[in-house]
Each structure stands twice: as structure tokens, then as C-alpha cells.
Amino acid sequence: MSRPFTKPAMTIAQQMSHLSAQGMAIPDAAAAEYWLRHVSYYRLSAYWLPFEKPKGQPGPRFVNGTSFDRVIALYEFDRRLRLLLMSAIERIEVAVRGSWAYTLAHQGGPHSYLDASLYSERRQFHDNFSRLAREVGTSPETYIDHYRRTYDDPAMPPVWMVAEMMSFGQLSRWYSSLDDRALRNAIAKPLGLPEVVLVPLLKHLSTVRNSCAHHARLWNRGFLIRMKLPQKPAALAATLDSNLGAGPARLYNSLVLSGYLLQQIDVSTNWVSEIVALLSNHPTGDLAAMGFPQDWQTRPMWK
Structure with a gap:
């Protein structure tokens, strides 16, 4: 039995009307039109998912207080996160290239x-x-x-x-x-790091880098290629989250290991501080969706 796709394309005006009808406030129509035109409804839809009610609940699609501005704030947070992580992986990649060749x-x-x-x-x-x-x-x-x-x-x-x-x-x-x-x-x-850790870590960071390079959603993404967590040095092991479970790897440990590798390459780097500053402005504050443990700020690398 065939299952034809029947959704029609909507104009930008129809897109805004549809979002409003589903409970999303649009305080600035001109700004919303700009974002829908230059970023697109479909790309932004990944960023309003956290504001949707669980499926099956009656009433509008979005929770009370959802605004288009908060969706854009989350989109911009994710864009800055990608740029920061891309800059870290670039330096890690160059360092590995050099060591491999040398x-x-x-x-x-x-x-x-x-x-x-x-x-x-x-x-x-x-x-x-x-x-x-x-x-x-x-x-x-x-x-x-x-x-x-x-x-x-x-x-x-x-x-x-x-x-x-x-x-x-x-x-x-x-x-x-x-x-x-x-x-x-x-x-x-x-x-x-020992090779037993670096080998799977490079495979993992390669997939993270590809997500960044293709401008894909990053902040709450799960990655199927997992890492092996090192047991030393002690400060690094104490910063990592070893309670991983069986699902896809979240971003927290990727950030920790990227920060550690950057510190080996450049002891003067302020990348970790830049990550902390960005996290302090997370639009929803939902760092658990990124894999952050509740006590992350007390762990050695983040102090």
C-alpha cells in the first residue's frame, strides 16, 4: 500500500499563521519573516521541538510562554556552540596530522x-x-x-x-x-592520551566535526560513535561523566575531551572559559539534554 506525501508548501505568511495557531507567540512579525526566509521553517523546526507538549496532550502544540524569539535564541546558542567546537576540533585535527606525519x-x-x-x-x-x-x-x-x-x-x-x-x-x-x-x-x-583512548575519540570527533561543518543541530544531539573514557589523569577522569547508559553519546564528554586536548596543544587557551560563558546563556537552561551532570560546575576542568 502506497503512502503518498500530501503536505503542501506554505508561504511564509502561512508558516507564521500556523505557528501562532499552535500557541507560539510571534512578537515581531518582521523579524520572524526574516528568519523564516533566510534560515527556513524546516531548519528552525528542530529548535522548537523542546517547546512542544508531549504528543497526545490536548490543546495547542506549544507549551505556554513559547515565543519565536526563544526559538531563535536557542538556534543562535547552537550556532555559537558549533563554531566553538569546530575551532577546537580544527586545532586537534591539525595536531594529530602533524604528529602522525612526524x-x-x-x-x-x-x-x-x-x-x-x-x-x-x-x-x-x-x-x-x-x-x-x-x-x-x-x-x-x-x-x-x-x-x-x-x-x-x-x-x-x-x-x-x-x-x-x-x-x-x-x-x-x-x-x-x-x-x-x-x-x-x-x-x-x-x-x-594513550592510543586506546585517542583512536576511538578521533572517530567520534570526526562525526562531531561533520555535524558542525554541515551546520546540523548540535546542542542536544546524540552520537552513535562512542568514546572510551580515560581513567587518568585524575582531574580529567573526575570531570568526565562515566554514567553513560546504552544510548547515543551526548555532547558533554565530547566537550570535556576537546577541552583537555586543547590544553595539551596550547596551555594558554581560554576555550573552556568560552564554553562556560556560552553555557551560562543557554536559552532553556536544559544542560541535561547535552549530557551535563548536575554537578558539572564543581568538576575540576570547569572550576
Whole structure:
């Protein structure tokens, strides 16, 4: 039996009228029109979900006191959160790129990353290599073009060049597939975490980064790729929330570990303070939806 989609498209005026009829106050119609036109009804709908009554309750869709302005405040909070987290992950990613390239180059030479014996699964190595080779072959980057025009043996550039053109997801796969645990730990050492923690953390942060890069809702999102929580240093372990349950990972531990890694990269960073300042202006105050424990402000990293 077919299930045809029958919802009609609404004009902006109809969208505002529909929201008003469902119990959302719109104190400034011109401002609402601006947001609906330049952000869109559908994107904003993710941000008025927290203001909806549970399904099945009688009466209007939204709880009393819901206004379009509060929805926009939550949207803007989430946008600033994405920018802050994106800036942290950028620095973490660059640091991992550098450590991966430096360690491999000094362990076995500029092209040692091409040695299939370094990797635990040959098939995965060949998949990673094929993908990277295609990208090198079509890359418009000046430094890659210079290598192609200047050298033909080996056909692939040295590790410090390919490190710069890899996606974060690619870098994570190349790093995690290294067979030698000591080598993985040598790469992880400048970031202050053992490889057993850093490997799954990079996979997790890669998905978080992709959400940020695609401007997706972040603040109360759940992530299926989970992390392994470190047991030391003690201050970090005491800041993390180990009561995770079985559902998707919430953002709290992602923020804690990002803040910790940033402090290893730059001891002068004020990123944690910026996060705390942003959280103090959360429009709903519902930090539990982000995975924050009730006593989070008393934990070492946030003091």
C-alpha cells in the first residue's frame, strides 16, 4: 500500500499563521519573516521541538510562554556552540596530522606510510591507499601538483604532504589501522592520551566535526560513535561523566575531551572559559539534554 506525501508548501505568511495557531507567540512579525526566509521553517523546526507538549496532550502544540524569539535564541546558542567546537576540533585535527606525519617520517622515512606491513589489515590498507591515490591524482593543491611534476618515484607524495590533504575521517582510519601499538602511542603522546583512548575519540570527533561543518543541530544531539573514557589523569577522569547508559553519546564528554586536548596543544587557551560563558546563556537552561551532570560546575576542568 502506497503512502503518498500530501503536505503542501506554505508561504511564509502561512508558516507564521500556523505557528501562532499552535500557541507560539510571534512578537515581531518582521523579524520572524526574516528568519523564516533566510534560515527556513524546516531548519528552525528542530529548535522548537523542546517547546512542544508531549504528543497526545490536548490543546495547542506549544507549551505556554513559547515565543519565536526563544526559538531563535536557542538556534543562535547552537550556532555559537558549533563554531566553538569546530575551532577546537580544527586545532586537534591539525595536531594529530602533524604528529602522525612526524612520527612515521622519522620512524621509517618520508614514504613509510606506504609500507603495507605497518597495518593490521591489508585489505583496509589497500582501500585507504586507493582512496588516497585517487585524491592525489586529482588534487588541485599547488604542493601536490609540484610533486607530480617534479617526481615520479614514488608516485605518491611524502607523508607530510598527504597529511595536509587528508580528511579528518581518512586520517583517523590511517592512524587507527596501524598494527604497532607502540607506534600508535608515539603518535598519541603529544596529545596527552594513550592510543586506546585517542583512536576511538578521533572517530567520534570526526562525526562531531561533520555535524558542525554541515551546520546540523548540535546542542542536544546524540552520537552513535562512542568514546572510551580515560581513567587518568585524575582531574580529567573526575570531570568526565562515566554514567553513560546504552544510548547515543551526548555532547558533554565530547566537550570535556576537546577541552583537555586543547590544553595539551596550547596551555594558554581560554576555550573552556568560552564554553562556560556560552553555557551560562543557554536559552532553556536544559544542560541535561547535552549530557551535563548536575554537578558539572564543581568538576575540576570547569572550576
